[in-house]
Amino acid sequence: MLFGKRNQKDAFERQAEKVFPSVFGTALRLTRSREEAEDLAQEAIVRAYEAWDRFDGSNFKAWILRIVTNLYINRYRQKQRTPQLGSLEDENVLEPTAVDSDEPDRLLFDELVGAEVEEALGKVPEDFRLAVILSDIEGLSYQEIADITGVPIGTVRSRLARGRAILRKQLTEYALKEGYIRTGDQ
Amino acid sequence: MNDWLEVHALLDDELSSEERTRIQEKVKTCKTTQAEWRAVRQIKTVLSEKCVHPDCDDVWEACTKRIDQIERTKRAEAFVGKYAWGLCGSFCVLILIAAGYTRMNGGNLRPGDLADVGASMVSISAPTSQTPSVQRQWLQNNLSQTMHPTEQRLNVVRGAIGHLDDGRRVTEAILQDDAGQLTLFVVERANKVDDVEHVDSRYSGGMIGSKNCITWTDGGNAYLLAGERSLTDLCQRADSLLAR
Numbered sequence: 001m002l003f004g005k006r007n008q009k010d011a012f013e014r015q016a017e018k019v020f021p022s023v024f025g026t027a028l029r030l031t032r033s034r035e036e037a038e039d040l041a042q043e044a045i046v047r048a049y050e051a052w053d054r055f056d057g058s059n060f061k062a063w064i065l066r067i068v069t070n071l072y073i074n075r076y077r078q079k080q081r082t083p084q085l086g087s088l089e090d091e092n093v094l095e096p097t098a099v100d101s102d103e104p105d106r107l108l109f110d111e112l113v114g115a116e117v118e119e120a121l122g123k124v125p126e127d128f129r130l131a132v133i134l135s136d137i138e139g140l141s142y143q144e145i146a147d148i149t150g151v152p153i154g155t156v157r158s159r160l161a162r163g164r165a166i167l168r169k170q171l172t173e174y175a176l177k178e179g180y181i182r183t184g185d186q
Numbered sequence: 187m188n189d190w191l192e193v194h195a196l197l198d199d200e201l202s203s204e205e206r207t208r209i210q211e212k213v214k215t216c217k218t219t220q221a222e223w224r225a226v227r228q229i230k231t232v233l234s235e236k237c238v239h240p241d242c243d244d245v246w247e248a249c250t251k252r253i254d255q256i257e258r259t260k261r262a263e264a265f266v267g268k269y270a271w272g273l274c275g276s277f278c279v280l281i282l283i284a285a286g287y288t289r290m291n292g293g294n295l296r297p298g299d300l301a302d303v304g305a306s307m308v309s310i311s312a313p314t315s316q317t318p319s320v321q322r323q324w325l326q327n328n329l330s331q332t333m334h335p336t337e338q339r340l341n342v343v344r345g346a347i348g349h350l351d352d353g354r355r356v357t358e359a360i361l362q363d364d365a366g367q368l369t370l371f372v373v374e375r376a377n378k379v380d381d382v383e384h385v386d387s388r389y390s391g392g393m394i395g396s397k398n399c400i401t402w403t404d405g406g407n408a409y410l411l412a413g414e415r416s417l418t419d420l421c422q423r424a425d426s427l428l429a430r
Contacts, residue, residue, distance in 0.1 A: 009253065009257060012253075013250060013253065016249070017246060020242060020245075020246050020249070021239035021240070021242055022239065024239070024240060024242040024245055024246075025237075025239045025240055025242075028240055029237075038245050038248070041242070041245055041249070042245065042248060042249050042252060045249040045252070045253070046249075046252055046253070046256065049253050049256065050256070109228065109232045109236075112232065112236060113236070114236040114237060114238060116236075117232055117233065117236040117237055118236075118237060121233075121237065132233070135198060136229070136230050136233040136234060136237075137233055137234070137237050141198075141200065142195075142198065142200050157191045157194065157195065158191065160194055160198075161190055161191055161194050164194070164226060164229045164230075167229055167233075168225060168228070168229050171229075171232065
């Protein structure tokens with residue numbers, strides 16, 4: 001019995017250690033505060049460990065990211081009590097990610113550094129940001145994102161498209177301001 | 187589905203093979219769709235290349251410590267839960283053993299305890315004569331074999347027996363000498379007398395009511411000699427009782 005429990009703990013730690021960078025990265029990109037991200041990630045790991053015997057064994061990363069997301073929604077979002085820009089009403093207001101069909105290939109963001117991209121990502125409204133993080137950084141499928149966020153796949157698609165469009169706009173404005181690209185390039 | 191959403195789905199590898207072929211064809215032929223495809227690909231590339239996972243070794247270490255802490259708590263709870271009756275039983279047995287030991291070996295005594303016994307004391311017959319041998323015999327029979335009074339003018343006036351609340355027997359003897367009366371108590375199974383201070387290496391001193399008293403222990407019993415006189419005088423009287 002004791003060895004069984006020890007094996008369970010070891011098995012959990014092995015799995016959790018592999019996905020922990022994703023857990024902490026998602027927590028950090030949601031809270032945008034290292035201190036709060038540490039609390040959120042630790043709490044998520046503890047919750048996951050306590051619920052480990054109820055995990056169905058299919059997709060550990062998606063399962064634990066769902067715990068992170070739910071914890072964030074239940075705790076941090078309520079605590080912040082700040083109005084969420086880009087609410088659900090805006091989800092159906094779709095616009096293209098590209099602003100001009102003649103846009104050349106050389107409008108690239110190669111000059112940007114990670115911190116600048118993270119800064120721009122942080123300005124994307126929360127629901128859209130979460131979809132972008134889970135898809136483009138964590139590489140989850142639409143179905144996994146839908147399971148994690150508890151919304152239909154159609155909503156995931158529109159949130160992703162909207163989130164990417166907002167992020168591109170943010171990055172373009174920043175790149176123009178910093179002189180990484182010229183107005184004429186657009 | 188909206189064309190833009192399909193372009194996103196194409197780059198996210200979320201289309202069926204037929205849909206993929208159709209959208210890929212559209213990307214080739216439609217400039218607007220092509221621009222959208224490039225823009226989405228750009229964003230995906232930027233995010234995957236620039237947004238690396240932050241360093242979090244220290245946070246993971248903190249997590250493992252919390253897990254260890256949870257495990258320890260669970261183990262302790264499981265142990266207590268499993269052996270609760272055993273632990274309670276052991277404590278009860280321990281308490282009973284301690285109580286029995288205290289009862290067998292006597293406990294502490296406070297001079298104030300004797301004040302409560304007074305009313306329930308039962309008189310016992312006084313010595314039939316004032317001759318020293320009869321007096322000594324009475325003291326040895328009723329109080330202790332250690333009594334060897336050397337003071338010729340110390341007489342036993344009367345005696346009484348009672349019990350403390352915990353059942354220990356108390357014997358009282360009223361003694362008379364030239365300076366007045368003295369009261370000698372003997373309490374069985376008392377190893378230590380509280381609320382008194384050392385007078386010398388043999389005796390401790392304190393008060394019973396308004397009277398001075400000295401105490402000593404011998405053979406598992408406690409002795410208290412009280413009277414309206416100084417502690418030094420009481421010590422001398424005790425010496426004469428014990429032939430020291």
